[in-house]
Amino acid sequence: MSNFKWRDNHIIKFLELYQSEECIWNIRREDYKNIMREKSYEKIRSGMEIESLTINDIKNKIKSIRTTYKVELNKILKANKSGAGTDDLYKPKLFWFAHADVFLGDVSVARESQSNLMRDIDMYFTHHQLLLT
Numbered sequence: 001m002s003n004f005k006w007r008d009n010h011i012i013k014f015l016e017l018y019q020s021e022e023c024i025w026n027i028r029r030e031d032y033k034n035i036m037r038e039k040s041y042e043k044i045r046s047g048m049e050i051e052s053l054t055i056n057d058i059k060n061k062i063k064s065i066r067t068t069y070k071v072e073l074n075k076i077l078k079a080n081k082s083g084a085g086t087d088d089l090y091k092p093k094l095f096w097f098a099h100a101d102v103f104l105g106d107v108s109v110a111r112e113s114q115s116n117l118m119r120d121i122d123m124y125f126t127h128h129q130l131l132l133t
Contacts, residue, residue, distance in 0.1 A: 002052040006061070010048070011096050014061060017044040019103045024062065027107050069100050070108055 006014075018024070021040035023031045041055045048058075072092040079090035 002054055002057055004050060004052050004057060008095060010050075011065075012099060014044070014048060015065070015096060015099045017047040018062065018065075025066075025103060025107060065096075065100060066104070066108070068094065069097070069104050072097055073105075073108060 021043060023029055023034060023036045024040045026032060038055075041058050045053050045055055045058050072094060075090045076092070079088070
């Protein structure tokens with residue numbers, strides 16, 4: 001792994017290159033899990049024009065961006081559900097969030113969490129309904 005330090009301008013360029021390689025971010029595409037992915041990683045790596053970047057660096061950056069994006073998306077959705085007023089809604093402070101949201105927003109599904117207690121209650125009632133029928 002290289003010691004490359006990501007700066008704001010690198011991240012914006014990276015997101016532009018990442019967006020152009022739809023087979024590695026659009027889960028709805030037929031070629032999403034295809035061999036084309038390796039070629040796409042190489043296109044991004046060469047497009048960054050930084051010799052020290054490796055394919056692993058590219059994959060790790062994608063993972064980092066997607067993870068951080070989903071965390072921010074969950075915060076937005078949680079704030080919206082809380083009934084907060086429009087002035088109190090969560091706004092991501094990440095300078096690159098809007099860039100990523102343009103293409104990741106449609107394919108990133110934030111999952112609702114459910115407490116173990118609620119799952120246990122649901123299982124209890126399901127089990128008892130089966131016994132009664």
